[in-house]
Amino acid sequence: MHITDIESIILQHDMEEELGFSQGYYKQRTAHLLKVHTDEGIIGIGEVFGAGPFAFANQAIINHVIKPLVCGRNPLDIGVIWHDVYNAVRDHGQKGLPICCLSGVDIALWDIFGKSTSQPLYQLLGGKARTQIAAYGYGMMFRKQKDLAAIYAAEVSKIVESGFTASKMKLGMGVQKDVELARAVRHGAGDGFKLMADTNHAYTVGEAIQLGQQLRDLDFYWFEEPVMPEDYQGYSAVRTALPGIHIAGGEAEWTRFGHRELLTRRCVDILQPEVAATGGISEFMRILSMAHAFGTPVIPHVWGSDVLIAVDMHLVSVIPDIPGGLHQFEPMLEYDTTPNLFHEQLLSTPLGIREQITATGGYVRPPEGPGIGIELNEDFIETYRVA
Ligand SMILES: [Mg+2]
CATH class of the missing domain: 3.30.390.10 (Enolase-like, N-terminal domain)
Structure with missing residues (x-):
């Protein structure tokens, strides 16, 4: 061939x-x-x-x-x-x-x-470590509207109602505004619901620590891309200053060589390689092995069509338990809940993510066809x- x-x-x-x-x-x-x-x-x-x-x-x-x-x-x-x-x-x-x-x-x-x-992709990659995978509902993006806090609160309520067990919001409008938005989302989601915040490297180290303390008080699970991705020392400083909230990052990092820096410098609690940017499935698996050696969990970043959603369903399925035991850290699938025609219309047989989430209480299964398993x-x- x-x-x-x-x-x-x-x-x-x-x-x-x-x-x-x-x-x-x-x-x-x-x-x-x-x-x-x-x-x-x-x-x-x-x-x-x-x-x-x-x-x-x-x-x-x-x-x-x-x-x-x-x-x-x-x-x-x-x-x-x-x-x-x-x-x-x-x-x-x-x-x-x-x-x-x-x-x-x-x-x-x-x-x-x-x-x-x-063979389905998950089989080629070593087999499924879990039969079904949790997915988190990504939403709460910036809009050019006045009452963003109320909009965010209503949006997260919908995500909770639809069956997701975790959700991620965008922040990065300045620390004071961010705290207002994060409070609104915590209120809309309810106590105990797993929430994450992503600032896409909007902040200096000092600002990130200030915001991270507030997010921690609101029981946020992770704080994603607090500072610029080139600032490995800054990442490490933010992480050291914020015990009690996970620092996540890695979507703006490339290949094993870049991720080596995030790992050896202890920049993150959760590593987020993006398979369609960082070097593909081959490189994702190499980065996953390296992260495992550092005891750092991997939860992939996903930003793409249902092609990538399907690929990541396989990847999340094969991520080994870390460190291993009966009650394990669970990786999750990132799923964008904002309007997007490349979800649910691009494939001749849709992935049915939302239907699966509603039916199972937050879980999905990877496609079973050969390869990625999509048409x-x-x-x-x-x-x-x-x-
Ligand atoms: Mg992000």
Whole structure:
């Protein structure tokens, strides 16, 4: 078997309402999918992290840099291809766009591996450590509306009602405003409900500690990306100053080499590699092993279409218990609950996340088909394809 083509597909749709986070607002959703074609007719599906203009830049890297390196090769040489591409792009980008592109290709190669052996991805990765996985409902993004605290409180109540057992909100509007929003969400969710807050590196170390103390008092479970990702010492200082709340981060870190820094410098309590950015499934598994050696739990970051949601359902399934015992730390699937056509419409058989959550009280199961176990809805792709 050999690879005959890599097809890069960018999908976009307008949103009814602008949503934001500490770094900006956006009005469009983007998904950048890959189809890796083979001479045997097997097609691997992948997804590349990077919305808006970054998807178009990534498409150029796929077409001009990676495609010539990969076409003609055996798609089951996944590890060899990974290192050849990484070595080729190293001098031009050890982090960021080139690694996002490599990630998407690697995901598609694992899908081909599964399809060619008729095995689901979780089986190829060592088997399920748990039959069902908990999912947390992500929501409470910035909106350009006045009474954001009331909006956030109502939104988290809905997430609780729909069956999720945990939820994550966006913060990063300044410490004082953030405390008001976090209080509203705690009130809307109720005492004892698992809550997380994400500031997308909005703060200095001093501000992050000030906010983290308040979040801890409100019984938040984790505080995500408190400071800028390049500031490893700052991360470590924030973590040391805030016992009693978990510091999470890692979505803006790349490959085993970047995550090595977060681990050896003891920056985080929970590591959050993003499979479509950090180097794909191959690299995710290497980072997972390294994190395990440091005793640091992994809960993957997910920001993408249902292709990535499905990939992450497999990944969360195979994460080993840490440290091992009857009552274990449970990794969770991140699931965006804000309006998103790339959830529930992109696949010909939807993942049914919300239905599963409601039926099981917060749990989902990975697809059982070969590879990632999904099929794309080609009519939907035709409608929303822009490049
Ligand atoms: Mg985040």
